[in-house]
Amino acid sequence: MKPRVAVVQFPGSNDExxxxxxxxxxxxxxxxxxHAEPELPAGTGxxxxxxxxxxxxxxxxxxxxxxxxxMEAVTRFANEGGLxxxxxxxxxxxxxxxxxxxxxRPNASLSFICRxxxxxxxxxxxxxxxxxEPGRSLVIxxxxxxxxxxxxxxxxxxxxxxxxxxxxxxxxxNGAVADVAGVINRDGNVFGLMPHPEHAVDPLxxxxxxxxxxxxxxxxxxxxxxxxxxxx
Amino acid sequence: xxxxxVVRPKDGILDPQGQAVEESLRKLxxxxxxxxxxxxxxxxxxxxxxxxxxxxxxAMCRQLLANPMIESYEVxxxx
Numbered sequence: 025m026k027p028r029v030a031v032v033q034f035p036g037s038n039d040e041x042x043x044x045x046x047x048x049x050x051x052x053x054x055x056x057x058x059h060a061e062p063e064l065p066a067g068t069g070x071x072x073x074x075x076x077x078x079x080x081x082x083x084x085x086x087x088x089x090x091x092x093x094x095m096e097a098v099t100r101f102a103n104e105g106g107l108x109x110x111x112x113x114x115x116x117x118x119x120x121x122x123x124x125x126x127x128x129r130p131n132a133s134l135s136f137i138c139r140x141x142x143x144x145x146x147x148x149x150x151x152x153x154x155x156x157e158p159g160r161s162l163v164i165x166x167x168x169x170x171x172x173x174x175x176x177x178x179x180x181x182x183x184x185x186x187x188x189x190x191x192x193x194x195x196x197x198n199g200a201v202a203d204v205a206g207v208i209n210r211d212g213n214v215f216g217l218m219p220h221p222e223h224a225v226d227p228l229x230x231x232x233x234x235x236x237x238x239x240x241x242x243x244x245x246x247x248x249x250x251x252x253x254x255x256x
Numbered sequence: 257x258x259x260x261x262v263v264r265p266k267d268g269i270l271d272p273q274g275q276a277v278e279e280s281l282r283k284l285x286x287x288x289x290x291x292x293x294x295x296x297x298x299x300x301x302x303x304x305x306x307x308x309x310x311x312x313x314x315a316m317c318r319q320l321l322a323n324p325m326i327e328s329y330e331v332x333x334x335x
Contacts, residue, residue: 084323120323127325134272174269176325199270 026053027245031072032098032114034059034089039075039111039222046222047072050239059092069245070107071098073114075167075220085128085170086116095121107151107248108214109241112168115206115216124207124216125183126175131168132199138167140231141219142194143205150190150208151244152215155236161194162233164219171218172199173207186210191217257301257309260332263322264294297321301333309333 029052033040040056047054054072055065064071079088089095095117102108102123110118118124131137143162145153156162175183180201183189191206198218206217221234265271271292278291299316303309313331322329 083320087320087323127323129270129326130272132270132272134276172270174326179325199272 025249026051027069027242027249028052028065028067029054029070029072029242029245030057030064030068031055031074032057032059032092032094033074034076034078034092036078036080037074037076037113039113039220042220043072043074043111043222046225046234046238047242049225050235050242052242052245057094059089059094061094062097064094064097064101068101068106069249070109070241071101073098073108073110073117074222075112075114078113078117081113081170084116084120086113086118086120089113089117090121099123102209102214105211105213105253107241107244109152109237110214110216111220111222112166112171112218115218116170118214118216123214124209125179125188126173126204126207128170128218129172129174129199130170131172131197134169136167136169137171137197138165139197140165140224141197141205143219144192144194145190146192147187147190147208150212150215150240152208152237152240153190154240154243156240162191162219162236163231164221164224164234164237165230166197166205166219167223168198168218171197172201173204173218174201183207190215191219257303257306258334259299259301259309259313261297261299261313261317261321262294262330262332263297263317263327264329265292266326266328269326294327306333306335 224234
């Protein structure tokens, strides 16, 4: 059976179709789930919160999306140990929802940044990076205005001492503290990153390193399914 | 009851919007020190006393209107 992935579509999401395309290209059964749905589809093995500008990024990026009906189901899924990946706006939503530590702030330059970027993989023992080789950098595009991850000093200490920083920028593009590009929760089942792996899957369009992140996730879903672990 | 909430970037938090405003004001010839940019939320609150309204708006700030990691807020309540 193909790994089943639910990609949530909020009003203002704009990368959900790319995420579905990329996941399907890597062998997933990926479907869009509208934000007003109260439940995730039966048999969901992982949830992806895609990039975009959900609810116009009103108030703060991601601040309103956490009230979408589907987010209750996503939170329940995450709390039960289900795999959740937040990309860009999805990362902002997970932070605002309290599923990941920290917050994403406007880039220090106040510019919208759209380019390929090098990332250092700090951990390859997560369900989101298992296909990465230790010591090998990834090149994946970023495209954001509010991408500067921030945590107050005590929270940053906690995040660092729990090794929750999974990806770091090799050259910091946006003013993120500690060069953080991607963070995982303590339980290791919820991961958010600003770069867009779904835009770096087909070598025809540039770097293909995003496939490593998404394929790692699909491996984890398949592994759990074969072990009989079901969350939704 | 009417309430006004002012949300500001906390001291020490980089405020690129404030910096851009500051530089623009200087270009216009105004001698300004620091500029910080926040936001204002005006609310009509259903409450029987100013204290009750204040308590309610405080909860709104903590849960949605401000992100306490990076923002501070002030609440003003009037009849």
